[in-house]
Each structure stands twice: as C-alpha cells, then as structure tokens.
Amino acid sequence: MIFAAQSATNPRNATWTIGGDLKVNRLGFGAMRLTGEGIWGWPADRANALKVLRRAVDLGVNLIDTADAYGPEVSELLIAEALHPYPSGLVIATKGGLTRPGPGQWVPNGRPDYLKKCVDGSLKRLKLERIDVYQLHRIDPKVAAADSLGALKEMQDAGKIRHVGLSEVSPEQIANARKILPIVTVQNQYNLGDRNWDNALAYCEKERLGFMPWSPVGGNRGLHTGKAVEAIAQAHGATVYQVAIAWLLQRSPVMLPIPGTSSVAHVEENIAAGKLVLAADEMARLSA
Numbered sequence: 001m002i003f004a005a006q007s008a009t010n011p012r013n014a015t016w017t018i019g020g021d022l023k024v025n026r027l028g029f030g031a032m033r034l035t036g037e038g039i040w041g042w043p044a045d046r047a048n049a050l051k052v053l054r055r056a057v058d059l060g061v062n063l064i065d066t067a068d069a070y071g072p073e074v075s076e077l078l079i080a081e082a083l084h085p086y087p088s089g090l091v092i093a094t095k096g097g098l099t100r101p102g103p104g105q106w107v108p109n110g111r112p113d114y115l116k117k118c119v120d121g122s123l124k125r126l127k128l129e130r131i132d133v134y135q136l137h138r139i140d141p142k143v144a145a146a147d148s149l150g151a152l153k154e155m156q157d158a159g160k161i162r163h164v165g166l167s168e169v170s171p172e173q174i175a176n177a178r179k180i181l182p183i184v185t186v187q188n189q190y191n192l193g194d195r196n197w198d199n200a201l202a203y204c205e206k207e208r209l210g211f212m213p214w215s216p217v218g219g220n221r222g223l224h225t226g227k228a229v230e231a232i233a234q235a236h237g238a239t240v241y242q243v244a245i246a247w248l249l250q251r252s253p254v255m256l257p258i259p260g261t262s263s264v265a266h267v268e269e270n271i272a273a274g275k276l277v278l279a280a281d282e283m284a285r286l287s288a
Contacts, residue, residue, distance in 0.1 A: 013253055014274075018063075018210050019163040019184035022091050022132055026249060027274040028063030029056040029267070030214065030260030034078050035071045038103035042074055043262065053082035055264050057090065059271040065187070065212060065258040067095035067137055068122050069106065076125040084127045093133035093185070093212070094122045095167060097140065097148065110140030112151035119155045135165035135187055139173060146180055153181040165212070171203035185256070187212040192229065192244045192286060194218075204254050216248055216257040217241045228285045232278070242273035247286050250278055 017023045034049040036042055043049045056064070066075045076094060083090065096118030099107045109115075115136075122131060134152065139145050155161045165185035166177055177183050186204050188197040190213035204211040233243045241259075248257045259270045278286070 016210055016254065016256060018091065018133060018256075019182070022163070023089070024063040024091050024256070025060055025274075026256050027061070027245070027271060028065060028212075028256055028258040029053075029061045030216075030258035031064055031066040031075045031079060032070045033260040033262045035074045039070055040100070040103035041071065043078075046078075048264070049078050049262065050082040052262060052264055052267055053079060056267050056271070057083060057087060059268065061271065062087075062089050063091045063093065063256065063258070065093045065095075065214075065260075067098070067135075068118055068125075069095070069098040069100050069137060072100045073121070073125060076122055080125060080127045091132045092126060092128070093135060093165065094126065094131060095135040095137040095187075096122065097137040108138040108140040108142075110136070110138070110143040110145070110148035112143075112147050112154075115148060115151045116155060119152070119160055123160060130160055130162055132162045133165050133185060134161040134163070135167050135185065137167050139166075139169065145173070145177065149177055149180045156181065165210075167214075169200065171199055174200070174203060174207075174209070183209060185210040185212055187214055189213065189215050190248075191216050191218055192247050201252060201254075205252055209254065210256050211252065211254045212256045212258055213248060214258065216259050217244045228288075232282050232286065236276060238273070238276055239269065242269065242276055243278070243286070245270060245273035246276040246278050247283065249274065250283055251287070 015023055016026050096115055097110050099109045152164050163184040164181055166183055167187040186200055186209055188200050190197050201211050229240050229243055233240045245257055248255050261267055
C-alpha cells in the first residue's frame, strides 16, 4: 500500500544521525529472518533472500541490522553476497555476544577473548575493514560488563569498530556502559503491544541515542492489537503492521525501527508504512 507523503507540518523526521556521523533513514531492515527455520541454517530459498536484501536497499533502506548469531553466521554472509561492494552510505549494524548451541537456543558469552573473535569473524563475513555499529547482543551475567565492554573498546581503538551499541539493557546499564566507552544505540524489544522498555526509550531520548526496537511488529508471537488499531488501519487502507510501524516512527524521533521479513512483498509493505502519517488523535488512541 502506498500512502501520501508526510506533510511539512508533521514533526516526524525521516532521518537520524547515529553517533553524530552516520546519517540513516529511520526505517531500516532487520536481517534475522532471512535465515532458516528457527533462525538456524540457510534459508530454503537462498536466491529469494538475496532479492529481499537488494529490494530493501532499492527502496531506500540504508540501515541493516544483523548479528553473528543469526544462522549462526548465515545472515552476515547473505548480506555480503547480496550487497557487496556496498553502496555509499549503507550502514550495517551487527552484534556479538550470543552463542547458538542449536536451533532456538541462545546463550550469552561476554568473555573478552570471545567478543574479539566475534568482531574479527563479522568483519571477515561482511567483507568490511570496519564495522559501523557493533552491538553487544546481551550482557553476560557470568562476566563483568566492564570486561565485555572493555574488549569492544579495544577493538574500537584498533579501528575495527566505529561505534558501539547495546541490546536489551536498562537505563542504569546504559549509563554504566557509557562510563567505559561511548554508546550510540540501544536495541531493546519494543512495539505497539509491548512497551516494557519505555524507561530505556526515555533515556535514549534524553541522551540523544538511537533506539532500535527489535520485534517491532511482534515477531513470532504476532502483534497484539485491539479494535483501535484495526479501525485506524482500515481508515487508512493499511495493515495493522503498517500502523504499528508508523506508530513507532511517530512515537519518538530517536526510534529506528528494523522490521524484518523473508518476503519481497512484505519488505515493500513495511517500507511503504514510512509514509503513513497518523493523526494526533490516532496516536493518542494507540498510545493509551
């Protein structure tokens, strides 16, 4: 679905600058679902996965989020296969610090030596000399956060990482991390039906950090919607998922949604949601 372009009076900005030097279109693409079932192994249709990535970039996406744990390694390899040599201005944000013993299993590993290997592995798979945004996938409760972050600072000082981000963290954890090195993004679960990280979003707004909501349209569990969402979607000739994306974009100027899919049609649908403008009363009903 295609909507009218946002009006000049709409306060929603179309772009955000990560870390002060990486200007991106706020609606990005999450590359987790390009892998096999259970985020494990290669996709059944590899050619289609490549088409999805190329179509996202064709539609103006210049922020792609991935992780070494997706596949594992598969998502990063697909990105390089589809898009390298990368177009100017494309920002690839990847993550390390979660291991995959098997399908559906996610185990943190924040040991400094392991994280350094993760960075080197992602550089090789993505065919990059420096990763624009490298995110600690999870803080490992068995490892001091300062040790994990110290390893990433070493890699940053070595020129292998431009900027560092965090994932699934509280305001207190973000503040503590910033005592060790600069943090530019936070990636927490957040969507229309799950706003448990409102406090982290508020912190990011105050400190001007990019907030990258994972599961922006509900993920495997789907989006929990009510009559208001459905009515607003119907009024705009949109899907509830498009309304959910539009709500995120208008919810905060620091919001960087990264909806993911393995379908070209859904990529087109998701990106079209960037032009859907919700009225103030509609935002109020959705945010209630």
